[in-house]
Amino acid sequence: MATRYTAEQIAFRYRVTDSPGGVTRDTAKRIAEHLGVDETQAIHRALHELALRVLPQYEPDDGPLSAAQLRQIKKLAPQGKMRSVRSSLFDSKPAKK
Numbered sequence: 001m002a003t004r005y006t007a008e009q010i011a012f013r014y015r016v017t018d019s020p021g022g023v024t025r026d027t028a029k030r031i032a033e034h035l036g037v038d039e040t041q042a043i044h045r046a047l048h049e050l051a052l053r054v055l056p057q058y059e060p061d062d063g064p065l066s067a068a069q070l071r072q073i074k075k076l077a078p079q080g081k082m083r084s085v086r087s088s089l090f091d092s093k094p095a096k097k
Contacts, residue, residue, distance in 0.1 A: 012043070 015022035023031075025039075032042035065073070 014025040014028065016024065018024055018027050028039050028042060031046075032039045035042055035045065037045070
């Protein structure tokens with residue numbers, strides 16, 4: 001017997017007509033056929049593409065570094081012959097040319 005996924009399921013209802021709010025089953029079948037997958041996989045692929053476009057792909061950080069954090073980083077940075085480093089990571093002003 002084939003193994004089935006045991007994830008939670010929801011009811012999915014096709015729309016009567018295609019619109020920005022949904023598609024008909026005929027459209028879903030045509031998309032699936034074009035992609036060479038079944039309807040369920042076509043829906044998953046569409047949701048995945050939408051997730052990539054609208055959801056952040058990383059955890060939000062705590063915002064800009066504080067002055068104390070910047071001092072600590074500069075203190076711990078290896079020092080060579082030159083004692084200053086211009087970096088767009090730490091300086092909010094554009095570099096002078």
